[in-house]
Amino acid sequence: MKNKINKRLRRKNLHNKAYTDKNNNRIRVFFLLALLIISYTLTQILHLYKSKPSRLQEEIAKEIIRFHVVANSDSDEDQNLKYQVKDAVLKTLYPYLKDVDNINHARAILKEKLPLIEEVASKVIKDKGYTYSVLASYSNCYFPLKVYGDYTFPPGTYQAVQVKIGKAQGKNWWCVMFPPLCFVDETYSIVSSESEKKLSFLLTDEELDALKTKRLPVKVKFKLFAALKNLFC
Incomplete structure (x- = not known):
């Protein structure tokens, strides 16, 4: 039982x-x-969230030329030299660009002046007692988010005049060469009315509004999405 x-x-x-x-x-x-x-769902939301600002950046980049100076190293001497080279190059280029209101014209001028840029930079370097080489080029470069007065330029790839000093392993200096924001105030605390007019002429209302209201691509990280990625990837 x-x-x-x-x-x-x-x-x-x-x-x-x-x-x-x-x-x-x-x-x-x-x-x-x-x-x-x-x-x-999160993947689709992220895609939708990022696609429009990314397209805006691409459209803005079509009308913008950046200026990029890379120092030999991060030493105080090399960083100071970088700023001196930057000042000399901008002073030299200003007369050629101040009245330009077309990016194609600006691009043609800058490409033509690349040898002059190298010459000016080399002279500054030599006068300061250095023997660094200089390479000036016109290319597509990635730039992080940058603020100029009331305008915030989204990160992304832009056309740029790039000046590399020596080993080019130091911190960078960058600005917007066209429209000529570089020539106004290097602290970027103001943007002249003339530069604002050029921006308004070159960009659509939507693009200009994106710059002024800071509607930019933002990297959003969801902990759940990260966890899922670790599980299934």
Whole structure:
């Protein structure tokens, strides 16, 4: 009699365990599907959130030329030399660009003046007692977010005049060469009315509004999305 009771209890326990395991599997499947749906939804939200600002950056970049000076190193002497080179180059280029209101014209001038830029930079370097080489080029460069007075330029790839000093392993200096924001106030605390007019002429209302209201691409990180990525990637 006792053995029969024990067998019944064992069968009942096995049945309960099977039922519990079945429920647990259902719960696991439910949560897995929920995580997959959430992951997909977040991915779509991120894509939609970033796509429009990215397109704005690309449109803005079509009308902007940046200026980029890279120091030989991060030593105080090399950083100071970088600023002296920057000042001399900007002073030289200003007369050629001050009345230009077309990016194609500005691009043509800057490409033509690359040898002059190298000559001016080399003279400054030599006069200061250094023997660093200089390379001036016109290329596409990535720039981080940068604020000029009331305008915030989104990070991304822009056309740029780049000046590399020596090993070019030091901190950079950059600004907007066209329209000529570089020539106004190097602290970027103000943007002249003339430069504002040129920006208004070159950019659409939407692009200009994006610069002034700082509607820029922002990297948003969701902890859940990161966790899902670790699970499924």
